[in-house]
Amino acid sequence: MxxxxxxxxxxxxxxxxxxxxxxxxxxxxxxxxxxxxxxxxxxxxxxxxxxxxxxxxxxxxxxxxxxxxxxxxxxPTGGALIGVDVAETYVHAELFDLALNVVARAEVDMEPGESRPEQVVGHVAAAVGAVAARAGVEAARVLGVGVSVPGQVDRDTGVAEYAPNWNWHDVPLLGLLAEHITHPLYLDNPLRACTVAELWFGAARGRGDAVVVNLGTGVGAGLALGGGLHRGVSNSAGEWGHTTLVLDGRLCHCGNHGCVETYVGAPGIMQNLRELSPGSRLLHPGDQTATIDALAHAVAEGDPVALKVVQETARYLGAGVADLINLLNPEVVVLSSWVASRLGEPLLAEVRRAVTRHALRRPLAATEIVLSPIPTDPVSLGAATFALEGALRSAGHRTRSAGPARSRTAPPS
Amino acid sequence: MxxxxxxxxxxxxxxxxxxxxxxxxxxxxxxxxxxxxxxxxxxxxxxxxxxxxxxxxxxxxxxxxxxxxxxxxxxPTGGALIGVDVAETYVHAELFDLALNVVARAEVDMEPGESRPEQVVGHVAAAVGAVAARAGVEAARVLGVGVSVPGQVDRDTGVAEYAPNWNWHDVPLLGLLAEHITHPLYLDNPLRACTVAELWFGAARGRGDAVVVNLGTGVGAGLALGGGLHRGVSNSAGEWGHTTLVLDGRLCHCGNHGCVETYVGAPGIMQNLRELSPGSRLLHPGDQTATIDALAHAVAEGDPVALKVVQETARYLGAGVADLINLLNPEVVVLSSWVASRLGEPLLAEVRRAVTRHALRRPLAATEIVLSPIPTDPVSLGAATFALEGALRSAGHRTRSAGPARSRTAPPS
Missing domain, CATH: 1.10.10.10 (Winged helix-like DNA-binding domain superfamily/Winged helix DNA-binding domain)
Structure with a gap:
C-alpha cells in the first residue's frame, strides 16, 4: 500500500x-x-x-x-516488445516497436486436447520465436515478453493459480517459459492486459479513473484508478462478472446465482436469445462466435428478434454498468473484448439508454461510455505494455547513479 | 489523477x-x-x-x-480539532486533542421544520461554540473544524449539492459557515467521514485496500484504496446503496428498482420484518431506531422472528458484500454506522456465512469482515480527521523553506 x-x-x-x-x-x-x-x-x-x-x-x-x-x-529502433495472448483456442503473439506499432504477428491454433502446461509453453515459445524471426529483430533488442493467460494469475511469483477451462492449478508457468525464452518475462491475465492497454493507448489514457468492461466468454471489469491499475490485495480485483445482478437468478459456473456474467457473457447472450426465440435461426448451439456474429449481422439488417436480444442484453449490462458508475464514479467506462467489438454501436446505444435508467444523475453526468478505440488485439498489446512497464522499472535500477542504496533495495509496493 | x-x-x-x-x-x-x-x-x-x-x-x-x-x-496540548456530525435530527460536535481523544461534546436537537440552510448553520455554529467553551480551549489552538452533512457534497467548493431529506440544492454551506466560524473549515459527507475515521483510527489502518460498509437509514461503501480515500472523478464514489442487487426488485427513492439500500438500510430491514411477520410487535411504524433496537433486543433473547429477519437481511447484505469483495479484492470489509453497531455480532456472523456462499474463493480468503472498532461517533471523528489532514497539508506550505516556487503553486491533484 x-x-x-x-x-x-x-x-x-x-x-x-x-x-x-x-x-x-x-x-x-x-x-x-x-x-x-x-x-x-x-x-x-x-x-x-x-x-x-x-x-x-x-x-x-x-x-x-x-x-x-x-x-x-x-x-522506433530503440527496442522491441513482444506481447502474447494465450487463449483457450489459440496463441497469438505480436512484436511491437517502442511506439507500440505492430511489426510482426504469429498465431498458433490450439486443439482442445493441447492444454497441458508443457504444450501451452511449447506453443508460446514457438510463437515468440516465429514473431521475432519474422520481424528480423536481434534477440538483444527485445526488451521483454509479456504473456497473458486466462484465469487467476500471480504475476509476482509467475504462477498460473487457476485456469478453469484447462483445469490448471498452481502451474509455475513463468519458470516453465523461462526454460525456452531468455528475454525478461511478465505474466498476467487478459482482463488486466486489456485495462493497461486502454490506460496507455486507449480510452483511459489521461483519465483520472476508468473502468474497462470486458465482454467475452467471461466478463470482468478492469479498474484503472488514479492513473494506475487497481489490483487488490491478492491481485484478483475486477471479478465484476461474478457480482450479483439478479439475486437467486441464473446458475453461474462459479456456484453463485444471478452473476452478471450469466446474462452478458457470450453464453449468457445465447441464453437471452434462447429465452426470447427458442428455435431462432440465429442460434448456433455450441458455437458462441458464430451466434454472436449472426446476431451482429441480423441487427445490421434490422431483424426484430436480434434487436430484442441486444436490448435485453443491454438491460442487464446497463444495470451492471450503472452499478460500476455509482460505486466508483469513473470518468470513462470502456466496453472492450470481442463481444463488445462485434455487437458494436447498436449495443453501445442500448447500453447508454439502460444506464441512464439506472445510474444516479451526478456520477452519470461525469461519465462517458465508449467502445474501445484500440484497433488491434488489446490483450497482446496490453501484455507487451507490461513488458514495457517492466523495462522502465528495471531501467530505473540500472541507470540510476545517485541516491541511497536503501531505496534501491526497497521492496516494490 | x-x-x-x-x-x-x-x-x-x-x-x-x-x-x-x-x-x-x-x-x-x-x-x-x-x-x-x-x-x-x-x-x-x-x-x-x-x-x-x-x-x-x-x-x-x-x-x-x-x-x-x-x-x-x-x-496533547499541541492543538485541538473539532468534528461536527450534522444529521437529519441532530447536530453533534466533538472537540478532540491531537491524539483524537474526545475532550468535550455538545449536541443540539433539530426539529423537522428546522432544515433551512441558515437554521442548520446556526445550530452548527452554536455547537462549535459550546464545545470550545466546554473544553476551555483558546480559539488560537483550534487547528480546524470538519463538518459532515448528509448527501452529495463538493468539498473543494464547499457546496452541499444535494441533500434529499432537506430538499437542499447547491447550498454554499462553507461560505455560510465561515460567517460564523473563523477556524479553517472542511466540508464533507458522513460516508467519507466514517471511511477516513477507519483509515486513521479503525480497522482500515495499515491495510492496503479496505471497504467501509455504512449501514444506517441510507447505505454506502466508502473505499479506502492504496492507503487513501477513493473519491472518484466528481467526488461521489461509494454509492453502493444504489447498486442493483435484485433486478426489477423493490422501488428505491432514487427511482431505480432493487437497490441494495432497499433491502439492508433501516427502512429496508423494517420491510424485511413486515414481509416475514406483518403484525410483529417488533415493528414500530415510522420509527426506524425503535424498530432496530427492538430487533436487537429480540435477537439477544433468541426470538425466532427477529433471528429470521437478521438472516434475511444478511442474505441480501452478504450478496452485496461478496460483490464488493469480488470486484475490489480488499484486505478488510468494515461494517459501520448505527444499524451495524446495534445489530452487532449476530448480524456479523450471518453476513460472514452469506458472503461465503457468494464470494469467489481466492478474494474471500484474502478478506476479513469485521465490525467497526471505533467506540465513539465515527462521523464526528472522521470530520475532525479531515481537519487534521487539512492542517497537515497546509502546514506543509507554511513550514517548507526549500524547493522551487513552482511546486508550491501547483494545484492539488
Whole structure:
C-alpha cells in the first residue's frame, strides 16, 4: 500500500512516455502542460528516456518568435516488445516497436486436447520465436515478453493459480517459459492486459479513473484508478462478472446465482436469445462466435428478434454498468473484448439508454461510455505494455547513479 | 489523477502521524519498520511534526544494550480539532486533542421544520461554540473544524449539492459557515467521514485496500484504496446503496428498482420484518431506531422472528458484500454506522456465512469482515480527521523553506 518516492518516479516516467507516444513528436513544454509535472521534472525524465534510447531528439518546433522548442519522439529502433495472448483456442503473439506499432504477428491454433502446461509453453515459445524471426529483430533488442493467460494469475511469483477451462492449478508457468525464452518475462491475465492497454493507448489514457468492461466468454471489469491499475490485495480485483445482478437468478459456473456474467457473457447472450426465440435461426448451439456474429449481422439488417436480444442484453449490462458508475464514479467506462467489438454501436446505444435508467444523475453526468478505440488485439498489446512497464522499472535500477542504496533495495509496493 | 511529489510527502506525513497516534509513544525505528519508509525519511517527517508541535520527544527506550532510542508521542496540548456530525435530527460536535481523544461534546436537537440552510448553520455554529467553551480551549489552538452533512457534497467548493431529506440544492454551506466560524473549515459527507475515521483510527489502518460498509437509514461503501480515500472523478464514489442487487426488485427513492439500500438500510430491514411477520410487535411504524433496537433486543433473547429477519437481511447484505469483495479484492470489509453497531455480532456472523456462499474463493480468503472498532461517533471523528489532514497539508506550505516556487503553486491533484 505504501507508495515510495521510487513508485512515484516510475509512475511519472510511465506518464511521460505515454504522452510522448501519444504526441509523437512533442516538446517538453507540452509534456509539462499535459502531465501537470514541473518543466524541471519533465526535463529530468526525458533525459532518462533519452539515455535509455527509448526516445530521440527529432528537431525543433517554431514557438511564435520565441526560442525554438526541442521535440522528442519515440525511437522506433530503440527496442522491441513482444506481447502474447494465450487463449483457450489459440496463441497469438505480436512484436511491437517502442511506439507500440505492430511489426510482426504469429498465431498458433490450439486443439482442445493441447492444454497441458508443457504444450501451452511449447506453443508460446514457438510463437515468440516465429514473431521475432519474422520481424528480423536481434534477440538483444527485445526488451521483454509479456504473456497473458486466462484465469487467476500471480504475476509476482509467475504462477498460473487457476485456469478453469484447462483445469490448471498452481502451474509455475513463468519458470516453465523461462526454460525456452531468455528475454525478461511478465505474466498476467487478459482482463488486466486489456485495462493497461486502454490506460496507455486507449480510452483511459489521461483519465483520472476508468473502468474497462470486458465482454467475452467471461466478463470482468478492469479498474484503472488514479492513473494506475487497481489490483487488490491478492491481485484478483475486477471479478465484476461474478457480482450479483439478479439475486437467486441464473446458475453461474462459479456456484453463485444471478452473476452478471450469466446474462452478458457470450453464453449468457445465447441464453437471452434462447429465452426470447427458442428455435431462432440465429442460434448456433455450441458455437458462441458464430451466434454472436449472426446476431451482429441480423441487427445490421434490422431483424426484430436480434434487436430484442441486444436490448435485453443491454438491460442487464446497463444495470451492471450503472452499478460500476455509482460505486466508483469513473470518468470513462470502456466496453472492450470481442463481444463488445462485434455487437458494436447498436449495443453501445442500448447500453447508454439502460444506464441512464439506472445510474444516479451526478456520477452519470461525469461519465462517458465508449467502445474501445484500440484497433488491434488489446490483450497482446496490453501484455507487451507490461513488458514495457517492466523495462522502465528495471531501467530505473540500472541507470540510476545517485541516491541511497536503501531505496534501491526497497521492496516494490 | 497525477500524484506529485508533494502528494506523496503529504501522504507519508499522514502515515507517520497515524503510526505515532497508534503507537503513542514510539521510536523512529519502529515507525520506519511499520511504514516501509527509510529511517532518513522518517526522521525528516518526525522533525517536521516536532516543528509543528503536533508531537513531542517523550523519553528513551532501552534497546537491549544498544544506544537508547528516542521516543516520540502526540503532543496533547499541541492543538485541538473539532468534528461536527450534522444529521437529519441532530447536530453533534466533538472537540478532540491531537491524539483524537474526545475532550468535550455538545449536541443540539433539530426539529423537522428546522432544515433551512441558515437554521442548520446556526445550530452548527452554536455547537462549535459550546464545545470550545466546554473544553476551555483558546480559539488560537483550534487547528480546524470538519463538518459532515448528509448527501452529495463538493468539498473543494464547499457546496452541499444535494441533500434529499432537506430538499437542499447547491447550498454554499462553507461560505455560510465561515460567517460564523473563523477556524479553517472542511466540508464533507458522513460516508467519507466514517471511511477516513477507519483509515486513521479503525480497522482500515495499515491495510492496503479496505471497504467501509455504512449501514444506517441510507447505505454506502466508502473505499479506502492504496492507503487513501477513493473519491472518484466528481467526488461521489461509494454509492453502493444504489447498486442493483435484485433486478426489477423493490422501488428505491432514487427511482431505480432493487437497490441494495432497499433491502439492508433501516427502512429496508423494517420491510424485511413486515414481509416475514406483518403484525410483529417488533415493528414500530415510522420509527426506524425503535424498530432496530427492538430487533436487537429480540435477537439477544433468541426470538425466532427477529433471528429470521437478521438472516434475511444478511442474505441480501452478504450478496452485496461478496460483490464488493469480488470486484475490489480488499484486505478488510468494515461494517459501520448505527444499524451495524446495534445489530452487532449476530448480524456479523450471518453476513460472514452469506458472503461465503457468494464470494469467489481466492478474494474471500484474502478478506476479513469485521465490525467497526471505533467506540465513539465515527462521523464526528472522521470530520475532525479531515481537519487534521487539512492542517497537515497546509502546514506543509507554511513550514517548507526549500524547493522551487513552482511546486508550491501547483494545484492539488
Amino acid at each position: 505504501k507508495r515510495t518516492s521510487r513508485d512515484i518516479r516510475t509512475a511519472n516516467r510511465y506518464e511521460v512516455l505515454r504522452r510522448i507516444i501519444a504526441g509523437n513528436p512533442t516538446s517538453r513544454q507540452e509534456l509539462a502542460a499535459a502531465t501537470g509535472l514541473s518543466l524541471a521534472t519533465v526535463a529530468t525524465l526525458v533525459g532518462e528516456l533519452l539515455d535509455l534510447r527509448m526516445i530521440t531528439e527529432v528537431g525543433f518546433e517554431d514557438s511564435e518568435g520565441g526560442r525554438p522548442r526541442g521535440l522528442v519522439g519515440v525511437n | 497525477k500524484r506529485t511529489s508533494r502528494d506523496i510527502r503529504t501522504a507519508n506525513r499522514y502515515e507517520v502521524l497515524r503510526r505515532i497516534i497508534a503507537g503513542n509513544p514510539t521510536s523512529r525505528q519502529e515507525l520506519a519498520a511499520a511504514t516501509g519508509l527509510s529511517l532518513a525519511t522518517v526522521a525528516t517527517l518526525v522533525g517536521e511534526l516536532l516543528d509543528l508541535r503536533m508531537i513531542t520527544e517523550v523519553g528513551f527506550e532501552d534497546s537491549e544494550g544498544g544506544r537508547p532510542r528516542g521516543l516520540v508521542g502526540v503532543n
